[in-house]
Amino acid sequence: MDREIVLTLPDGSERRFPAGVTPLEVARTVGERLAKAAVAGELDGSLVDLRAPLTRSGRFRILTAQDPEAGPVIRHSAEHVMADAVERLFPGTIIDAGRQDHSEKFQYDFRFPRGFTPEDLERIEAEMARIVAAGQEFTREVVSREQARELFRARGEELKLVRLEDIPQGEEITVFRHGEFVDLCRGPHVQRTDQIGAFKLLETSGAYFKGDERNEMLQRIYGTAFASRAELDAYFARLEEARRRDHRRLGKELDLFSFSPLAPASAFFHPRGAFVYNRLVDFMRELYREYGYEEVITPQLFDVELWKRSGHYEAYRENMFFSEVEGREFSMKPMNCPSHCLIYSTRSRSYRELPLRLADFGRLHRFERSGVVQGLTRVRTFAQDDAHIYCTPAQIGSEVERLFQFIFRVYQTFGFSQPIIYLSTKPEKAIGDDALWQSAESQLQRCLEERGVAYTLNPGEGAFYGPKIDFVVHDAIGREWQLGTIQLDFNLPERFALTYVAEDGTEKRPVMIHRAILGSIERFFGVMLEHFAGDLPLWLAPEQVRVLPVSDRFLEAARAVRERLVAAGIRAEVDERSEKLGAKIRDGEVEKVPVLLVVGAREAESGTASVRVRHRGDLGAKPVDAIVATVTTATLQRSLDPWPEAS
RNA sequence: GCCAACGUAGCUCAGCCGGUAGAGCAAGUGAUUCGUAAUCACUAGGUCCGCGGUUCGAAUCCGCGCGUUGGCUCCA
Numbered sequence: 246m247d248r249e250i251v252l253t254l255p256d257g258s259e260r261r262f263p264a265g266v267t268p269l270e271v272a273r274t275v276g277e278r279l280a281k282a283a284v285a286g287e288l289d290g291s292l293v294d295l296r297a298p299l300t301r302s303g304r305f306r307i308l309t310a311q312d313p314e315a316g317p318v319i320r321h322s323a324e325h326v327m328a329d330a331v332e333r334l335f336p337g338t339i340i341d342a343g344r345q346d347h348s349e350k351f352q353y354d355f356r357f358p359r360g361f362t363p364e365d366l367e368r369i370e371a372e373m374a375r376i377v378a379a380g381q382e383f384t385r386e387v388v389s390r391e392q393a394r395e396l397f398r399a400r401g402e403e404l405k406l407v408r409l410e411d412i413p414q415g416e417e418i419t420v421f422r423h424g425e426f427v428d429l430c431r432g433p434h435v436q437r438t439d440q441i442g443a444f445k446l447l448e449t450s451g452a453y454f455k456g457d458e459r460n461e462m463l464q465r466i467y468g469t470a471f472a473s474r475a476e477l478d479a480y481f482a483r484l485e486e487a488r489r490r491d492h493r494r495l496g497k498e499l500d501l502f503s504f505s506p507l508a509p510a511s512a513f514f515h516p517r518g519a520f521v522y523n524r525l526v527d528f529m530r531e532l533y534r535e536y537g538y539e540e541v542i543t544p545q546l547f548d549v550e551l552w553k554r555s556g557h558y559e560a561y562r563e564n565m566f567f568s569e570v571e572g573r574e575f576s577m578k579p580m581n582c583p584s585h586c587l588i589y590s591t592r593s594r595s596y597r598e599l600p601l602r603l604a605d606f607g608r609l610h611r612f613e614r615s616g617v618v619q620g621l622t623r624v625r626t627f628a629q630d631d632a633h634i635y636c637t638p639a640q641i642g643s644e645v646e647r648l649f650q651f652i653f654r655v656y657q658t659f660g661f662s663q664p665i666i667y668l669s670t671k672p673e674k675a676i677g678d679d680a681l682w683q684s685a686e687s688q689l690q691r692c693l694e695e696r697g698v699a700y701t702l703n704p705g706e707g708a709f710y711g712p713k714i715d716f717v718v719h720d721a722i723g724r725e726w727q728l729g730t731i732q733l734d735f736n737l738p739e740r741f742a743l744t745y746v747a748e749d750g751t752e753k754r755p756v757m758i759h760r761a762i763l764g765s766i767e768r769f770f771g772v773m774l775e776h777f778a779g780d781l782p783l784w785l786a787p788e789q790v791r792v793l794p795v796s797d798r799f800l801e802a803a804r805a806v807r808e809r810l811v812a813a814g815i816r817a818e819v820d821e822r823s824e825k826l827g828a829k830i831r832d833g834e835v836e837k838v839p840v841l842l843v844v845g846a847r848e849a850e851s852g853t854a855s856v857r858v859r860h861r862g863d864l865g866a867k868p869v870d871a872i873v874a875t876v877t878t879a880t881l882q883r884s885l886d887p888w889p890e891a892s
Numbered sequence: 893g894c895c896a897a898c899g900u901a902g903c904u905c906a907g908c909c910g911g912u913a914g915a916g917c918a919a920g921u922g923a924u925u926c927g928u929a930a931u932c933a934c935u936a937g938g939u940c941c942g943c944g945g946u947u948c949g950a951a952u953c954c955g956c957g958c959g960u961u962g963g964c965u966c967c968a
Contacts (some may be wrong), residue, residue, distance in 0.1 A: 352963090360896050450893020450963030458965045465963070493961095496904075506941080544907060564967090573938045609968090612895050615959090617966060629968065648931095727968065765968045788925055796925040823925075831929035855928080863928055 252305035253726075265298040270438075272307045276846040284435040285318040292318060294433035296385040297419075308543040310440055310472035320351040322383065322435045323373070323470035328353045329426035330372035331466070334365075340428070340495075341404040341454065341463055344381045349480055351470065354452050356404060361449045362462055369466070370446050376627040383424040393429065394420050404454070404463075405429050443477040444470035447629060492771040492784040495779040498659035499837065502621070502770075510618035510625040512767055518788040524785050525766055526606055528658070528883075529630045534605070536651055538602040538632055538682040543584035547610065549574045554740055555583040556676040560709035564611045577610035582710075582734075582759055584740040585633045589755075594745040599755060600636035600644055606766075607631070621771030622726065634758040641756055645692040648760055652716060652729050655762050659773055660885050661718040665725065666698055669706035669713050676710055677736035686712045708759070710736045718772065726772045728764035733757075738856060743817050779837050780859060784883045789876060791838045792854070793829040795845030802849035806842060807867055813873045813878075836861065839887035840876060858888040 250264050252271065260364070261273060268286025272279050272295070286293040289303040292314070299305075308315045324343035328495035330512045331338055339356035361369075378832055388396065390409070397405040408429060412418060415559040420428045435441065445466040454460035471477045486878075488494070501518030513521050532538065552558040557565065557579065566577040578584065585603045594601070610626045617623060636644050656664055668689060673680045691710055693700050700714070706715050716729035737743075744752040754821070763769035774781075784790050788808055794803035803819045810817035820829045826843065833841040843863075853866040875890050880888075 401965085449896055449963060452893080452964045456965075457895070464895075467963075493930065504960090509959070611968085614966070616893065616895090616964080619961090623967070627968070631968095693951080724921090730968070761968070763968095768968055793928090795927050798925065823923095825924095825926050825931060826928060828930050829928090834929060841928085843928065847927085 250299060251302040252299070253303065254772060255306045260439045260441050262299070262661050264300050266305060267296050267298055268293055268305075269295040271299070271305065275307070277307070278839075279307055282311075283307045283493065284310055284315045285433045287314065288304070291432050292354055294385055294431075294531060295436060297432065310435075310442060315472060316349065318368070318433050318435055319441055319472055320349070320470045321433070322438070323441045323468060324351040325383075325421065325423060325428055325430070325434065326373050326376050326441065326444075327351075327369065327446070327466060327468055328428065329376055329424065330369045331355060331357075331660075332426065334368055334372055336345050339404050341400060342408060342429075347470075349469050350447065350467050351793075352452075352467045352500060354454070354465045356461070357464040358655050360451070361463075361466055365445045366449070366466065370444075373446075373681045377441050377444070378875070379424070380437045383421055383423045383434040385434070386420050386422070388418050388420055390418060394416050394421065396420065396427065397429070400427065404592055405839040411726075440472075441470050442472040443534050444468060444476060445472040450728050463601060481865065490775045490778045491620075492622075492774040495774050496621070499775075499779055509615070510613060510623070512621055512624055518770075520787040521663055521781065521785050522766060524630075525763060525769065526630070529604075529655075529763065530561055532651065532655070533604055533632075534841060536602075536647070537600075537633050538604040539792050540606070541585065541588060542606045543588070543605060543607050545577055546575050547578060547583070551587075552576055555586070556710060557583070560674050560676055566610050566612055576608065578722075579609055579611045580847060581605040581609070581629075581631050582633055582737055583741070586737055586743060586757075589635055589743055590741055594635075594743075594755070596614065596745050596747050596753075599745060600634050600640050601632045602632055605632070615777050615810075621767045621774075624765075624767050627765040627767040629761045630763045631759075634760065635738075635745075636757045636758065637747075637753070638655070638756050641688055641733065641758070642669060642692055642695070644758055646732050648758075649692075649698075652762050656729075658883050659776065661728075661776065664718050664729070665714040666693070666700040666714040667703045667705040667706070667717065668700050669708075669715060671712065672705050672707050672709060674709055675707070677739070681735040682712065685735055689714055689731070689733055689777065691829075708732050708734075713759075713761070718776075726768070728769055728772065729762045730760065730764065732759040734759055781837070781839070781875060782883065783839050783880045783887050786837075786839050786852055786887075787816065788818055788874075789837050790840045790842060790881070792817060792819045792842045793826060793833065794821075795843060797823055799844050799846070799849055801845045806844055806854050809869055810864070810873060810876070811878070813877060815873065815876050830857065833857075840872075842872065856888070861888070864888070 247262055250259055252260050252262060254260060258647065269280060269283060272283045283295055285308045286295060287306050287308055288299065293299065328340050328343060332340065335357065341354035343351060343353035346613065347794065360600050393409055394406065417514055419431060421434055423434060446466060448467050450465050451462045452465040454463055469480060471845045475787065494517065499517065500515050503514045505513065549558060561579060565579050568575050585605065588603065606628045608626060613623060613625050618625065634644055669688050693714065711732050711734035713730050713732035715727050717725050717727045719725060738754050738757050741757055745755050748751045792803040792807045794800050800821060807817045807819050830841060835858060839859045841857040843857060844854050848854050848866055853868050854872060855866045856864040856872060858864060875888060879887060879889050
């Protein structure tokens with residue numbers, strides 16, 4: 246370790262300090278006011294506690310509550326304050342540990358004899374407010390393992406003792422205190438509790454100790470905290486926006502789909518919803534022709550023998566529906582892959598046929614535990630834009646590359662421009678031997694690296710038959726959704742003894758690539774709806790244009806305009822209600838019809854209609870022919886803008 | 893499956909300490925014939941999720957079941 250370190254400050258200046266200097270000491274050399282306002286240090290982009298000694302050189306700055314990066318520090322500190330409040334109000338509560346949510350929430354788990362009630366949360370909040378107002382100082386202490394054990398044993402914190410044992414030997418153990426409260430913690434924390442500007446407890450839930458369902462269930466409390474009241478309010482405004490965009494709400498409001506307790510976690514698509522659903526499928530079918538896929542149709546119900554052969558019975562059983570007929574056990578298909586293997590093996594295959602790309606929109610049934618289902622994004626029956634590519638090992642690279650192009654093209658059409666990519670490797674419950682797995686994993690990794698795309702490794706998250714690359718998109722409010730997937734599989738071809746005759750006349754084993762681009766049509770529908778906040782682009786909108794007569798006297802003129810639109814293949818309706826124009830416009834906007842056409846005396850006379858584009862107001866009268874042309878072009882181009890001409 | 897909350901008209905929701913159900917929107921009917929985000933009036937609409945219990949009496953209290961929501965675990 247150097248005896249001296251060099252810190253490069255935000256203004257570019259380089260300052261020398263003895264190794265072991267703390268960020269707080271550095272802040273004091275800049276100014277007492279900065280030192281007072283400081284909540285954390287940042288060295289080369291990572292947060293460091295103000296009291297933790299700095300041992301290496303780098304780019305350094307002091308964060309105050311004003312910096313957005315300080316949020317996690319404030320929330321982490323609020324987390325300790327919450328645990329403190331709970332212990333003060335409910336003596337005997339055993340604390341486990343807090344954690345930052347990936348969003349802007351913090352949480353803390355407790356061993357508590359019952360669930361926390363909303364009234365408890367109110368009391369805890371009030372207690373927290375007192376602790377915050379007291380401005381108690383956070384202190385950091387490095388302790389030996391034995392000291393830590395002694396400390397938590399004396400406090401009766403059994404769960405902390407377990408956590409302590411999970412810290413690897415040789416790692417520094419630190420505890421943080423404020424007031425009477427002590428927690429095993431790496432930090433960083435703010436200096437004083439009153440630097441927690443605004444906080445709110447949000448909800449409670451059960452949570453397994455260490456996230457393992459074989460362990461005891463603890464009681465978790467979620468909350469959030471920000472530097473200021475204004476930021477806290479902004480957080481709730483974001484939640485409100487999320488609720489407004491919730492696909493379950495939009496689906497109901499726009500009469501797209503519904504659910505019934507008589508078919509739990511299974512969507513009913515109404516005429517409008519089914520229309521959109523079918524447009525998504527049509528879109529994929531159209532691209533399938535271009536990308537060389539052939540569609541197949543396969544059964545729903547299979548003798549379990551099939552699933553025993555494929556390995557699903559072994560590794561996927563708890564997600565399958567079973568039934569018995571004539572003493573034979575059957576199961577609904579949860580995946581299409583075995584069917585496609587059966588098709589493949591109906592005759593001998595030549596290398597000349599490969600890659601063979603079999604696509605299937607077949608309905609799948611997967612049993613999902615009742616607590617995990619959610620709207621369209623997690624259902625028990627759905628269809629995927631599924632396909633299996635049978636190819637030679639040498640073709641893997643080019644097939645995966647082709648898939649990347651295909652996937653990016655599809656996502657761009659919806660405005661999902663930057664998918665996040667994960668590489669998931671062999672899970673605990675897997676079939677096939679390690680050598681096959683390693684080969685498959687390294688090939689996928691090579692494809693990613695050759696393409697030069699950024700990806701994150703997700704160890705142990707692969708499918709049971711092979712590793713996979715997953716594509717996750719952000720919706721407009723930043724939530725992550727997994728859609729597309731590319732899965733490499735050497736196992737099923739083995740299990741189904743698939744072969745092809747190679748150029749040299751010998752029999753070889755093909756490789757199988759499982760892939761979906763939209764993922765499940767249901768989930769994609771939900772995510773897309775949220776992404777668009779219900780404002781579907783023209784090519785997907787069930788009702789593209791609505792003609793609004795100014796009064797009943799112009800009904801005939803409005804119908805005539807509609808006829809011309811319909812003749813041109815445009816989906817148009819007339820609002821025939823005897824309402825005022827303002828009401829018709831309002832309803833058209835609320836129902837998110839992309840284009841409203843107003844027809845009154847002026848328009849009827851001149852063969853025009855006044856165009857009103859969704860959320861964009863009146864664009865003035867235009868000839869009906871021109872309207873037809875604009876709508877038709879935007880539809881064919883799958884434009885995200887319902888009226889490209891206007892931009 | 894586990895933890896918690898919730899389930900009242902088609903939708904959003906009110907209904908205190910148990911006394912027999914209400915609003916707005918939507919729907920239907922009528923009037924109005926209207927120029928860029930809500931015209932007016934009237935009418936109809938309820939196994940208060942289901943089953944059981946406590947009680948003279950349950951939408952309200954208790955238990956069980958189902959479903960939904962937010963988490964946990966899981967996942968396209």
